[in-house]
Amino acid sequence: MKYMLVYYDDHTANGHTLDTDGHPTDEGQQAYRAACEDWQVDMERRGVLLGTTGLLPPEESTTLRVRDGRTLIADGPFAETREQMGGISLIECADLDQARQVAAGHPWSAIGLIEIRPVREQ
Numbered sequence: 001m002k003y004m005l006v007y008y009d010d011h012t013a014n015g016h017t018l019d020t021d022g023h024p025t026d027e028g029q030q031a032y033r034a035a036c037e038d039w040q041v042d043m044e045r046r047g048v049l050l051g052t053t054g055l056l057p058p059e060e061s062t063t064l065r066v067r068d069g070r071t072l073i074a075d076g077p078f079a080e081t082r083e084q085m086g087g088i089s090l091i092e093c094a095d096l097d098q099a100r101q102v103a104a105g106h107p108w109s110a111i112g113l114i115e116i117r118p119v120r121e122q
Helices: 029-045 096-104
Strands: 002-010 049-054 062-067 070-075 083-092 113-118
Touching: 002 096, 029 049, 096 113
Parallel strands: none
Antiparallel strands: 002 083, 002 113, 049 083, 062 070
């Protein structure tokens, strides 16, 4: 089964800020990036990771909705919340338990939160 791992961060709670690639800019940046690369290589080797990417900061986003035939566009995220989505990974696992193990092994789980969402198969 496929799962989307969605990485969220509260930029104020963890005592760090993120760069435009969604990586911490504090002094642990190099160690964090190395840990993420190690996780990615291991998950690719195991055949679990199907794809991954970071997102630009929420301020770079555009929100769009159509109501009564009118397109409404706003700069920035829709939600006014401290936690913002910072990246995604698509994984394929035997079950939710394995997906939880994969997510728990990601370095992001120690500094933010990871939502594990099943992907609807077409």
